[in-house]
Amino acid sequence: MRSMEDPPHGSRARRLVQARRVGAYLTAVATAAGYDVRRRQGGRAQLAAVTGLSLTTISRTLDGKTLPLPSQLATWATVLNLDHRRMLVESGLIPEQRGPQGVRGEVAVGVLSPDEAMNAWGITDPIIRKTLSGSIAQAIQLQEELDAAGDFGVVALG
Structure with a gap:
């Protein structure tokens, strides 16, 4: 996971936009899956427990401050019962293939x-x-x- 404050590989602005888009998408699908991911509501801690990711990683990802690693995205997809490819397309990380x-x-x-x-x-x-x-x-x-x-x-x- 790379923080948006770290020197990025590629355009910092592009990575920040991607991180925010992924965070918004994961917030929406986690909420739809029944996790209350608003701060201090317990859903973030529940996600940390079921994904094996730290609470800090979960929070920074949902807040759009960090772009998750591919392995972390796979974990999110598995836990939230999402199709991995669909998740990458819907979160804007890869284009729709037609x-x-x-x-x-x-x-x-x-x-x-x-x-x-x-x-x-x-x-x-x-x-x-x-x-x-x-x-x-x-x-x-x-x-x-x-x-x-x-x-x-x-x-x-x-």
């Missing part, structure tokens, strides 16, 4: 999520999926940094 979906062995037109790519490749082991998903997320982040650097310099890796 058009034909590829069948196994074919390349789909458009952008695949890491989960869709792993499904297409037949990767089912949860440890391999988690490792690959983290690597993909890091690769995307590094590419965004390189793209943003353009002709202004090279991004330090490490």
Whole structure:
């Protein structure tokens, strides 16, 4: 999890907008699932207990101050009984994919999520999926940094 005060990877303003959007979305779905997530109402503590995330992490996420890690988003989706991809689309983290979906062995037109790519490749082991998903997320982040650097310099890796 990266605080909005930390030096961000990518545009600080964009990350702040994303964090607020994710926070608003998670607040709405948690409330719909029966958690009273208003401050001091107990719902945030209940979410911390069932997700295994700290109360601080839950609060900063719901308040739009922190953009959760992919593994934390997966935990939220599981606990709130949400489709992982739908949650990413509805919270604004990934665009809605339209058009034909590829069948196994074919390349789909458009952008695949890491989960869709792993499904297409037949990767089912949860440890391999988690490792690959983290690597993909890091690769995307590094590419965004390189793209943003353009002709202004090279991004330090490490």
